Structures are given as C-alpha cells and as structure tokens.
Amino acid sequence: MSKPTRDMERLFRRGKNDPAFFVENVVGTTTLWHKQIEIANSVRDNFRTAVRSCNGAGKTFISAAIVAWFLTSHVNSIVISTAPTSRQVRELLWQEINTIKANSKYPLGGETTLVQWTLGPKWFALGLSTDDPNRFQGFHAEHILGVIDEAAGVDSPIWEAMDAILTSYGARLLVIGNPTEPSGEFFNAFSSPLYNKIHISAFDTPNFTDFGITEEDIVNNTWQEKITGNFRYPALITPKWVAERRMEWGEDSPAYQARVKGNFPLIGTDTMIPLGWVLRAKERPCVYNDDDDCYMAIDVARYGDDDSVIGIRRGNSLSRKEVFHHADVHTLSKAAKFIADEEHPKWIKVDVVGIGAGVADNLRAWGYPAVDYVAQGRAWNADKFVNRRTESWYLTREKFRKDLINIPPDDVLIGQLTATKYDFDVAGRYRLESKDKVKARGLPSPDHADVVVMLFEAEDAYESFVHSDVPLREDFPKGSVGDMLRILEEGESEEVRWQALRL
Ligand SMILES: Nc1ncnc2c1ncn2[C@@H]1O[C@H](COP(=O)(O)OP(=O)(O)OP(=O)(O)O)[C@@H](O)[C@H]1O
Ligand SMILES: [Mg+2]
Structure with missing residues (x-):
C-alpha cells in the first residue's frame, strides 16, 4: 500500500467520527441523502439501530458504506453481515461493498473476495449465509458490527447468534429492510427500547x-x-x-x-380483489358470442358443508355456474360430463385436492380434456407467489382491475371474491389466506370465487394433461344436463339418482 499522505490522514481522522464525511470525502463517489446520514450516525451512536423502509431507498448501499466506514475506522474491528439467502449476501450487500472499495477515491486497503474483506489477522468483514447459525459463533472484538439486510426474512436463531457476538462496549447492530412481515424479530425490534428506530417512506426520499x-x-x-x-x-x-x-x-x-410507505402491514387489512373492481365487473353485461372460446372449472368440496361448484367461461364472461351440495365423486363426475357435453370447453380445470382427483380421472378416462389444478402446488412464478392458488387469485385480480372480466349480479360470488385477504411471507411473496382461515372468520368457504379464479387466471391451462395419451372426444353428445341436475337437486331416491347419472 502506498504511504498515506498528510491529506489522507486528515480525511481519515475526520471520517472516523463522521461516517457521512467518510463516504463523501474518503470514498468520494457520491453524496448521501439525509436519511442515509441519519442511519450512519445512528450506527455510530447507538448499540442497536433498526430501519424499516420502502423499496429502493438506498438501504443496501448505506449498509455497505457503513461496513466500509466501520471496518476502516477501527483497528482490529470485525464486521459480520447476513441476509435471508446466500445469494442476497453475495449479490446485494457484498457487491456494494466491493464496488465501494474498488472505486474509492483514497485506497481503503486490505484484500477482498466475494464475501470477505481482510485488513489483518484479526481485522476483517465477512458475509455469512443463514443456513448455519453455528458459523456466527466465536467472533469477538472491541469494535464489532453486525448487519442484517432484508431483516424481515431472517429467522430468530440468526438474530440470537448475532446478538451473542455483540458483547463488547463498542459493538453495534444494524437491522434494515422492507417491513413485509408483521411478526418476528424485525417486527419486534420496532417496539423494543433497545433499538434506535428509523422509518423511511417513499415520500421522504x-x-x-x-x-x-x-x-x-x-x-x-x-x-x-x-x-x-x-x-x-x-x-x-x-x-x-x-x-x-x-x-x-x-x-x-x-x-x-x-x-411504498415503509409500514408493517396490519395482518389482513386488505382483500386480494377490491370490491370496487368486482362491482364494475358486475355492471358490465355478461355478453359473449357462441363462437367465443369456452372454458370449464370445477372446485370440489372438501368438507360436508362446502359446495362443489362448476363454472363456465365464454370469452370474458362467466356464462354459467352450477352448485352441488354433498356431491360424491361419481355424481360430480357425471354432472361435469353432462355440462361439458353441452358447453364443449377447451379445457376443464379440476381442483384435485381430495376427491377432486377422482373427478379429474373420470373425466379423462371418458375422453374429456381435464387438467389437474393443484391449489397448494408451486406457482408458475414461485419468486412472487407462495403457491398456485395465490397466483391464480392475483392474476384474476389483475383482470378485474383491467375490466377484463364480466360476471352476473351474483351476490354470493361477489361476497366471496372480495372477502379473501392476503399478506406476505418472510421472503416477501404474496400469500393468500387459506379457505380454512376464511371460514374461521365466519365467512363461507370461497368455492364459487375459486372457480372464477381458475377460469380467468389465464387462457392456457399450462399444466400438462396427465393422461395425454387418452384421445379427446370429438363427438360431444348432447346430454340432458338440466333434467339430471333437477333430479339431483330435488333429492330423488337413490335409485332415481343413479338413473339420472346414467342418462
Ligand atoms: N447515496 C447514493 N448515491 C448514489 N447511488 C445510490 C445511493 N444510495 C443508493 N444508491 C443506488 O441506488 C440503487 C438502490 O439502492 P439500494 O439497493 O441500496 O436500495 P434498497 O433500499 O436496498 O433497495 P431494495 O428495497 O430493492 O432492497 C442502487 O443502485 C444503489 O447503488
Ligand atoms: Mg436492498
């Protein structure tokens, strides 16, 4: 390393007690905005700092700048950083740290690798992934800094491990992130007297x-x-x-x-599909042409008190909805067959949880284009949605927003569409309230809404046809579904019901 000049020494001395001065004059690549300065000064002055902020406020950047300042300002200091995934450790905070070091106006010294910056045998910064809390053990120094980026996604064992190394008088902890999860250690930090708390809304930036x-x-x-x-x-x-x-x-x-606001969302404050959008959909006439594409979906009851629902979509309209109480696999399969014979859908999505699998299998065996729909299965975009059902609801919500769905004035359906709430998981992914949770709030199981969501989320079924070797029927015979449904609904004797099913 080249010999420090007088000028450098003066700058480093001043920067030691003034992190913003350090970033602006020693690193010298940019200026900080006022909340970034507040965060840096808080780390200097407080044992623990917690920052909840909107997206894109410069959280990761200021964390990296603080790491650079803390490490180079304290001889034999240690910095331990972490984030929910090892990719986040490597690609977010440490990429910024490496950029700051590489572009610094005055050389900051030491050697860096992807997630480590070493200035001496007992003087280093290290990025650790959260897979193994044991790796956090055994670091001790008079000046030690812990940084948890995207802190809402980091579980408590890591927080405990981090806390265990911050024993000295000069120890500091910075926890920073987007407040997506209204529970857990990050959430608790904002009601703890141990933290200096900072809040950033987009409107402060x-x-x-x-x-x-x-x-x-x-x-x-x-x-x-x-x-x-x-x-x-x-x-x-x-x-x-x-x-x-x-x-x-x-x-x-x-x-x-x-x-946007940097606030922890109150649990269940919002429903996935706003009422106003659904009411707009109801106001539009449910029109379609006979040659519009037709789709069919079946939500199969899981429990005795739930309905099984079959829905038909033509063009952008919900053209038909049939409800079955206490229907068994056979009844429902036959009913679906008759409706399919009348409507000629391009595909029939069947919720295959429980007895739904039997319905899908029957339809396929009879040559109908039944597609398995696994509500709890992996979403197409698994980075954004915890499961398929959440994604389907979100995609349908977007179509309501864009006025791409017309529904009849059906209050049961409207109620169900607007009752189901959502929040986020620790990874910030959308998470729809389960049917059981909706029911626990005293509302009906949203079976009618689920059918609409399966019908409108997309025009392609995407899922592979499980038995694609079964030839699809060309000749849909016209079944007398109305008669059969009437018989089933009117609760005729077992014998008559069976006759109806054999129509
Ligand atoms: N003071 C600054 N001067 C110049 N660029 C900055 C500054 N602060 C942040 N940036 C840049 O702005 C971009 C967003 O910053 P950063 O990633 O730190 O925000 P964030 O709040 O962590 O975002 P996210 O919510 O996505 O995690 C980055 O490219 C970063 O380098
Ligand atoms: Mg960030």
Missing part, C-alpha cells in the same frame, strides 16, 4: 422531496408536472413507480403499505 412531490400529488396525478429537472439519485425509488403501484395495489393494500 430525494426523488420526491427535491420536487416537493407529496402523497396528494400521487393521488391527484399532479406529480408529473412537478418534475422540473433531473433526478439527483436516478437509481432510487421514483414517483412513477409509486403512482403505478398505487394503481395496481390500492393505497390500503399491505403491498403499498410495506413497499
């Missing part, structure tokens, strides 16, 4: 404050005219992003609360 853009400007759509120059921090959260999210999510949604 420079791309808003520089132009005086407020929440009202987003609501009234006056934000655009206020942007009279370039953004100082083009990579941080922008008014355009917020305006779009507000349209997509609605202001009261957990997503908007967490990702």
Whole structure:
C-alpha cells in the first residue's frame, strides 16, 4: 500500500467520527441523502439501530458504506453481515461493498473476495449465509458490527447468534429492510427500547422531496408536472413507480403499505380483489358470442358443508355456474360430463385436492380434456407467489382491475371474491389466506370465487394433461344436463339418482 499522505490522514481522522464525511470525502463517489446520514450516525451512536423502509431507498448501499466506514475506522474491528439467502449476501450487500472499495477515491486497503474483506489477522468483514447459525459463533472484538439486510426474512436463531457476538462496549447492530412481515424479530425490534428506530417512506426520499412531490400529488396525478429537472439519485425509488403501484395495489393494500410507505402491514387489512373492481365487473353485461372460446372449472368440496361448484367461461364472461351440495365423486363426475357435453370447453380445470382427483380421472378416462389444478402446488412464478392458488387469485385480480372480466349480479360470488385477504411471507411473496382461515372468520368457504379464479387466471391451462395419451372426444353428445341436475337437486331416491347419472 502506498504511504498515506498528510491529506489522507486528515480525511481519515475526520471520517472516523463522521461516517457521512467518510463516504463523501474518503470514498468520494457520491453524496448521501439525509436519511442515509441519519442511519450512519445512528450506527455510530447507538448499540442497536433498526430501519424499516420502502423499496429502493438506498438501504443496501448505506449498509455497505457503513461496513466500509466501520471496518476502516477501527483497528482490529470485525464486521459480520447476513441476509435471508446466500445469494442476497453475495449479490446485494457484498457487491456494494466491493464496488465501494474498488472505486474509492483514497485506497481503503486490505484484500477482498466475494464475501470477505481482510485488513489483518484479526481485522476483517465477512458475509455469512443463514443456513448455519453455528458459523456466527466465536467472533469477538472491541469494535464489532453486525448487519442484517432484508431483516424481515431472517429467522430468530440468526438474530440470537448475532446478538451473542455483540458483547463488547463498542459493538453495534444494524437491522434494515422492507417491513413485509408483521411478526418476528424485525417486527419486534420496532417496539423494543433497545433499538434506535428509523422509518423511511417513499415520500421522504430525494426523488420526491427535491420536487416537493407529496402523497396528494400521487393521488391527484399532479406529480408529473412537478418534475422540473433531473433526478439527483436516478437509481432510487421514483414517483412513477409509486403512482403505478398505487394503481395496481390500492393505497390500503399491505403491498403499498410495506413497499411504498415503509409500514408493517396490519395482518389482513386488505382483500386480494377490491370490491370496487368486482362491482364494475358486475355492471358490465355478461355478453359473449357462441363462437367465443369456452372454458370449464370445477372446485370440489372438501368438507360436508362446502359446495362443489362448476363454472363456465365464454370469452370474458362467466356464462354459467352450477352448485352441488354433498356431491360424491361419481355424481360430480357425471354432472361435469353432462355440462361439458353441452358447453364443449377447451379445457376443464379440476381442483384435485381430495376427491377432486377422482373427478379429474373420470373425466379423462371418458375422453374429456381435464387438467389437474393443484391449489397448494408451486406457482408458475414461485419468486412472487407462495403457491398456485395465490397466483391464480392475483392474476384474476389483475383482470378485474383491467375490466377484463364480466360476471352476473351474483351476490354470493361477489361476497366471496372480495372477502379473501392476503399478506406476505418472510421472503416477501404474496400469500393468500387459506379457505380454512376464511371460514374461521365466519365467512363461507370461497368455492364459487375459486372457480372464477381458475377460469380467468389465464387462457392456457399450462399444466400438462396427465393422461395425454387418452384421445379427446370429438363427438360431444348432447346430454340432458338440466333434467339430471333437477333430479339431483330435488333429492330423488337413490335409485332415481343413479338413473339420472346414467342418462
Ligand atoms: N447515496 C447514493 N448515491 C448514489 N447511488 C445510490 C445511493 N444510495 C443508493 N444508491 C443506488 O441506488 C440503487 C438502490 O439502492 P439500494 O439497493 O441500496 O436500495 P434498497 O433500499 O436496498 O433497495 P431494495 O428495497 O430493492 O432492497 C442502487 O443502485 C444503489 O447503488
Ligand atoms: Mg436492498
């Protein structure tokens, strides 16, 4: 390393007690905005700092800058950082740390690898993944800093392990992230007297404050005219992003609360499909042409008190809905067969949990294009949704938002569509409330709504036909489904019911 100059020494001395000065003058690549300075000063002055913030506020960047400042300002210091996944450790915080070191105006010294920066045998920063809390053991130094990025996704054993190494007087802890999960250690930190707490809303960030853009400007759509120059921090959260999210999510949604306002969403504050959108869908006439594509879906009752529901979609309209109480596999399979014979659907999605699998198998054996729908199965986009059902609801919600669904004035359906709530899991993925939870709130199982969601989420069934070798029927015979349903509904004798099913 080259010999430090007088100038450097002066800068490093001042930067030692002033992290913002360090970033702006020693690293010298950028300036910090005021909440970033507040965070850095808080780490300097407080044992524990907790930051809950909107997306794209510069959390990871300031965490990296604090790591660089803390490490280079304290001889024989140790920094231990972590995040929910090893990819996040490597690609987020440590990429910023490596960039800061590589681009620093004055050399910061030491050697770096992907997740380690070594200045001496007892002087280093290290990124650890959360797979093994044991790896966090045994680090001790007078000046030791722990950093947990995306802290809402890190489980308590890691928090405990992190706490165990922060024993010295000069120890510091920074926990920072998007407040997606209203439970767990990160959530608890904000009601703990041990933490200095910092909150960042999108409306506090420079791309808003520089132009005086407020929440009202987003609501009234006056934000655009206020942007009279370039953004100082083009990579941080922008008014355009917020305006779009507000349209997509609605202001009261957990997503908007967490990702834009930096607030922990209250559990179950929002339903997946806003009532206003469903009411719009009901106002539009349920029209379709006979040659519009037709689709069919079956939600099969799991428990005695639930309905089995068969729905038909033509074009963008829900054209038919049949409900069966206490139907067994055979009854439902036959009913589905008759309806399929009348409607000629392109595919028949069957919720295959429990006895639904039997219905799907029967239909396939009879040559109908039945497709398995596994509600708890993996989502097509598993990074965004915890399961298939959540994803289907989200995709359908988007179609309601864009006025792409017409439904009849069916209050049962409207009630069910707008009752089911959602929140986020620790990884920030959408998570729909289960049917059981809806029922526990005293509401009916949303079986009618699930059929609509299976029908409208997409035009392609995607799932592979399980028995694709079964030839599909060309000649759908016209069955007298109306007669059969009437007989079943009127609760005729077992014998007559069986006759009806053999129609
Ligand atoms: N003070 C700054 N000067 C210049 N660029 C910055 C500054 N702060 C952050 N950035 C850049 O802005 C972008 C977003 O910052 P960062 O990733 O730190 O935000 P975040 O709040 O962690 O985002 P996320 O919510 O996605 O985790 C990055 O490209 C980062 O390098
Ligand atoms: Mg980040």
